[in-house]
Amino acid sequence: MNSEVEEKFGPRKLEGMWSHVFSYHPFKPVLDRAEGIYLYDTDGNRYIDVSGGPIAINLGHGDKRINAAIAKQLEKFAYCHPTLSNQPRAEYCERVSQITPWDLNAVFPVSGGSLAVETAIKLARQYHVEKGNVQKYKIITCHESYHGLTLGALSAAGGPGYQSKFVPYLHPWPHIHQPSARPPAGMSTDEYAKFCNYELEEAIHYAGAQNVAAFMATPVSAGEDYGFVAPKKYWQKVREICDKYDILLISDEVVTGFGRTGKWFGMEHHDVKPDIMVTGKGISSLYAPLAAVIASDKVNEPFAKGAAFIHGFTNQGHPVACAVGKAVIDIIEQDGLIENSAEVGSYLHDQAEKRLLKHITIADVRGLGMHMPIEFVMNKETMEFFPVGSNAERKLQTFGLKNGLVLYATLYGPRRPAAHQRGLPLFINPPLCITREQVDDLIDRFDTTLTEFEAEMGV
Numbered sequence: 001m002n003s004e005v006e007e008k009f010g011p012r013k014l015e016g017m018w019s020h021v022f023s024y025h026p027f028k029p030v031l032d033r034a035e036g037i038y039l040y041d042t043d044g045n046r047y048i049d050v051s052g053g054p055i056a057i058n059l060g061h062g063d064k065r066i067n068a069a070i071a072k073q074l075e076k077f078a079y080c081h082p083t084l085s086n087q088p089r090a091e092y093c094e095r096v097s098q099i100t101p102w103d104l105n106a107v108f109p110v111s112g113g114s115l116a117v118e119t120a121i122k123l124a125r126q127y128h129v130e131k132g133n134v135q136k137y138k139i140i141t142c143h144e145s146y147h148g149l150t151l152g153a154l155s156a157a158g159g160p161g162y163q164s165k166f167v168p169y170l171h172p173w174p175h176i177h178q179p180s181a182r183p184p185a186g187m188s189t190d191e192y193a194k195f196c197n198y199e200l201e202e203a204i205h206y207a208g209a210q211n212v213a214a215f216m217a218t219p220v221s222a223g224e225d226y227g228f229v230a231p232k233k234y235w236q237k238v239r240e241i242c243d244k245y246d247i248l249l250i251s252d253e254v255v256t257g258f259g260r261t262g263k264w265f266g267m268e269h270h271d272v273k274p275d276i277m278v279t280g281k282g283i284s285s286l287y288a289p290l291a292a293v294i295a296s297d298k299v300n301e302p303f304a305k306g307a308a309f310i311h312g313f314t315n316q317g318h319p320v321a322c323a324v325g326k327a328v329i330d331i332i333e334q335d336g337l338i339e340n341s342a343e344v345g346s347y348l349h350d351q352a353e354k355r356l357l358k359h360i361t362i363a364d365v366r367g368l369g370m371h372m373p374i375e376f377v378m379n380k381e382t383m384e385f386f387p388v389g390s391n392a393e394r395k396l397q398t399f400g401l402k403n404g405l406v407l408y409a410t411l412y413g414p415r416r417p418a419a420h421q422r423g424l425p426l427f428i429n430p431p432l433c434i435t436r437e438q439v440d441d442l443i444d445r446f447d448t449t450l451t452e453f454e455a456e457m458g459v
C-alpha cells in the first residue's frame with residue numbers, strides 16, 4: 001500500500017493519550033463533526049458513514065431537532081429520583097407502544113442492546129415462574145448468532161469466536177442452526193429452513209419442553225449468514241412450535257428495529273408476532289445510550305397484576321435518553337424515513353447487485369431495506385478467505401477512508417474466525433435519510449475501493 005495513504009488513513013498507533021484507552025483499534029482520522037450521512041475529520045476530509053456506525057445511525061447525523069429535545073429536558077432535570085414519577089419515561093414508553101405492532105405494549109427502557117438482551121432473558125424466566133412453571137429457564141438460540149457480549153447475551157450468542165475464552169462463565173444453553181443462503185449440498189434454502197424448524201422441535205425435545213423458557217432469534221439472520229431472510233413459513237412454524245410447548249418467542253430487533261429494514265420492526269415482514277421484542281441501536285440513532293425490551297400483553301400480564309420484576313439499572317429510563325428516543329420516533333415519522341428505507345434501500349440493493357457483485361471478493365448481497373450486509377471473501381469461486389495475518393479487513397478499511405468511506409469492521413480475525421465456508425459481512429447500512437444520488441456516490445466509491453484493494457492483495 002502507498003505509504004502516504006497508510007500514513008494518513010491507516011490504523012493508529014496507540015501512543016500518548018491514545019495509549020490510555022484500553023483495547024482500542026481506530027484508524028488515523030479524528031472525527032470533528034457529522035451531518036446527514038457524512039462524517040468530517042479534523043483535516044476537513046469528508047466521508048460517507050457507510051454502515052451507519054455499527055448499523056445504528058438511522059436518522060442523519062447532527063439533527064438539530066434532537067439537540068432541542070435534549071436541551072428542553074436538561075433545562076428541567078437530567079435525572080429523576082427513583083422515588084418520584086419519571087414522566088419523560090412514561091411519555092416515551094407510551095410513544096413506543098404507538099409504533100409497535102400487535103400487542104407489544106409494555107416498554108422497559110435500558111441503556112444498551114446487551115442489557116436489553118439480559119433483560120429479555122430474565123423477563124422470560126420470571127414470566128414462567130410467575131405462571132407457576134418454575135422449571136422453565138433454558139433459552140434456545142442459533143449457532144453463530146449475535147446478541148451482545150455480556151455473559152447472558154454471550155451464552156445466547158452461539159459461536160467459538162466470541163465464546164471460547166469465557167466458556168467457564170457461560171450457560172450451556174441449546175443452539176440450533178439458522179436458515180441459510182448456503183444450505184448443505186443437495187438441499188434448497190426452503191428445505192434447509194424446514195430442517196431448522198425440525199431442529200428447534202428436536203432441541204426442545206432433548207432439553208425437555210418443561211425446561212425451556214424461550215427461543216431467541218433475529219428477524220434477519222445475524223452471524224455467518226448475516227442478512228439472510230428466511231422464508232415466511234419458517235417464522236410461522238417457529239411461532240407454532242413455541243405456542244405448542246409454551247415457549248416465548250424473543251425477537252432480537254437491536255439491528256432490525258426502528259425502520260432499518262423498511263418497516264418499523266423486522267418481524268413485520270414475516271407477519272409473526274413475538275412475545276418479547278429486544279431493541280437498541282437505531283432506537284436512539286446513538287444520540288444517547290438507549291435500548292428497550294418490549295413485552296406483549298401476555299408476558300406483561302403477571303407484572304401488570306402486581307408481580308415485581310426483579311431487575312433494574314440506575315440508568316434505566318434515563319430522562320434525557322427517553323427525550324431523545326421520543327424525538328427519534330417523531331423524526332422517523334415526520335421525515336418518512338421508513339418509506340425511504342424501503343424505497344432507496346431497494347435501489348441500493350439493485351446497484352450493489354449490478355456493480356459490486358462483479359468483484360471476485362464479493363460473494364453475495366443480502367438483507368432488506370437499508371440493511372444490506374455483503375459477503376466478503378478472498379475468492380468467491382473457491383470461497384477461500386484472506387488469511388487472518390494478511391490484515392485484509394484493515395487494508396480494505398484504509399482504502400475506504402482514502403476514498404471517502406468509513407467502513408465498519410467485519411470482525412475478520414481473532415474475534416471472529418471464518419465459519420463454514422462463509423465470507424464475512426461488510427455492512428452497507430447508511431442512515432435511512434440517504435438519497436438515490438448519495439447511493440450512486442457511495443457505490444462508485446465502494447467499487448473503486450474494492451478495485452484498489454483487490455490489486456493490492458493480488459486477487
Ligand SMILES: Cc1ncc(COP(=O)(O)O)c(C=O)c1O
Pocket residue numbers: 054112113114115117146147148149218222252253254255280281
Ligand atoms: C442483534 C444484536 N443484538 C444485540 C446486540 C448488542 O447490542 P450492544 O452492542 O448495544 O450491547 C447487537 C450489537 O451489535 C446486535 O447486533
